[in-house]
Amino acid sequence: MAETLRVLVTGAAGQIGYSLLYSIANGDVFGKDQPIILHLLDITPALGALGGVKLELEDCSLPLLRDVVCTDQEAVAFKDIDIAVLVGAMPRKEGMERKDLLAANVRIFKSQGTALETHAKKTVKVLVVGNPANTNCLIASKYAPSIPAENFSCLTRLDHNRAKGQVALKTGVTAAQVRKVTIWGNHSSTQFPDLRHAEVTLATGETKSAYDAIQDENWIKNTFIPVVQKRGAAIIAARKLSSAMSAAKAICDHLRDWWFGTPENDWVSMGVISDGSYGVEKGLLYSFPVKCSNKTWTIVQGLEINDWARDLMNKTAQELVEERNDALEACNK
Ligand SMILES: NC(=O)c1ccc[n+]([C@@H]2O[C@H](COP(=O)([O-])OP(=O)(O)OC[C@H]3O[C@@H](n4cnc5c(N)ncnc54)[C@H](O)[C@@H]3O)[C@@H](O)[C@H]2O)c1
Numbered sequence: 316m317a318e319t320l321r322v323l324v325t326g327a328a329g330q331i332g333y334s335l336l337y338s339i340a341n342g343d344v345f346g347k348d349q350p351i352i353l354h355l356l357d358i359t360p361a362l363g364a365l366g367g368v369k370l371e372l373e374d375c376s377l378p379l380l381r382d383v384v385c386t387d388q389e390a391v392a393f394k395d396i397d398i399a400v401l402v403g404a405m406p407r408k409e410g411m412e413r414k415d416l417l418a419a420n421v422r423i424f425k426s427q428g429t430a431l432e433t434h435a436k437k438t439v440k441v442l443v444v445g446n447p448a449n450t451n452c453l454i455a456s457k458y459a460p461s462i463p464a465e466n467f468s469c470l471t472r473l474d475h476n477r478a479k480g481q482v483a484l485k486t487g488v489t490a491a492q493v494r495k496v497t498i499w500g501n502h503s504s505t506q507f508p509d510l511r512h513a514e515v516t517l518a519t520g521e522t523k524s525a526y527d528a529i530q531d532e533n534w535i536k537n538t539f540i541p542v543v544q545k546r547g548a549a550i551i552a553a554r555k556l557s558s559a560m561s562a563a564k565a566i567c568d569h570l571r572d573w574w575f576g577t578p579e580n581d582w583v584s585m586g587v588i589s590d591g592s593y594g595v596e597k598g599l600l601y602s603f604p605v606k607c608s609n610k611t612w613t614i615v616q617g618l619e620i621n622d623w624a625r626d627l628m629n630k631t632a633q634e635l636v637e638e639r640n641d642a643l644e645a646c647n648k
């Protein structure tokens with residue numbers, strides 16, 4: 316058996332936590348021979364509910380789950396962790412953009428970046444989910460300077476899965492038959508869900524480019540892109556709560572692919588630190604198409620970018636620059 320992994324989930328008493336913890340503890344993310352100790356952090360008023368989550372985890376009778384540490388103390392939560400899933404933050408309400416959460420949430424990620432720096436293993440892998448996810452991730456990384464920036468990522472896999480789902484519905488296949496979609500930029504309504512390099516294997520067994528399979532460029536530009544960009548808001552409008560089941564599934568997909576690698580003939584979208592690829596400002600936390608192997612992500616290179624795509628990629632980059640500047644100002648107050 317492998318050495319026990321210490322996996323931190325923040326905001327563990329919240330709705331994403333409730334959908335996520337079973338999958339991690341059951342071995343659906345890090346493998347069926349990987350013992351796990353869960354570190355669960357929430358704020359003091361939520362400790363009662365968090366205790367209830369612990370009781371339920373005990374009642375799941377999971378062979379890989381070695382311990383559950385519930386705490387409201389960052390020093391306890393971040394101690395010697397291998398993985399950090401930073402979910403705990405305020406969710407947006409109807410009518411808000413995710414960046415409206417910046418003022419409320421960015422200080423959490425400054426504090427948790429500092430806690431990572433002080434208490435976590437230097438090899439820790441960090442996934443930021445709390446919104447605005449890209450900018451919170453950038454701030455957490457900034458306050459943990461001794462942990463490589465490559466160990467930080469933010470969740471755009473939910474958008475990636477949404478894009479696959481929409482193409483599958485349109486072409487009458489399952490999402491497994493849709494490959495190489497890309498989410499560029501911010502986990503926000505400026506993101507660019509890009510099908511220009513995507514492929515679909517049709518019911519006939521034939522594999523076509525997504526554009527040829529869909530045969531409706533107007534649908535791609537005027538329906539597909541806005542639907543994916545605004546899907547989070549559509550869920551809030553319908554549920555009066557933000558996505559949780561699909562978010563938890565995307566977190567599991569993101570972590571599993573980072574850990575075990577992406578399939579040979581596909582890639583995934585992750586928010587990662589830009590190295591200047593595709594002309595995206597170096598140091599910006601931007602969603603790219605990536606392949607993973609040996610627990611390391613690499614940006615897929617060489618994709619053709621036309622003027623239309625370039626405009627959309629620049630627009631979402633510009634929003635990230637503005638968010639970054641606002642976040643740095645908030646952190647310095
Ligand atoms: N990136 C994505 O794709 C994505 C998808 C869905 C939701 N989100 C975001 O994830 C976050 C959580 O969503 P949710 O639906 O679980 O919200 P929720 O309100 O149900 O749960 C959030 C939990 O975080 C806790 N919390 C607040 N401040 C904390 C702190 N400083 N330390 C630890 N815990 C803290 C709260 O007490 C609560 O239990 C929100 O910001 C939401 O917008 C992101």
Ligand SMILES: O=C(O)C[C@H](O)C(=O)O
Nearest residue numbers: 407413446547548557558
């Ligand atoms: O939209 C939100 O605020 C929640 C989440 O980021 C989502 O995309 O569902």
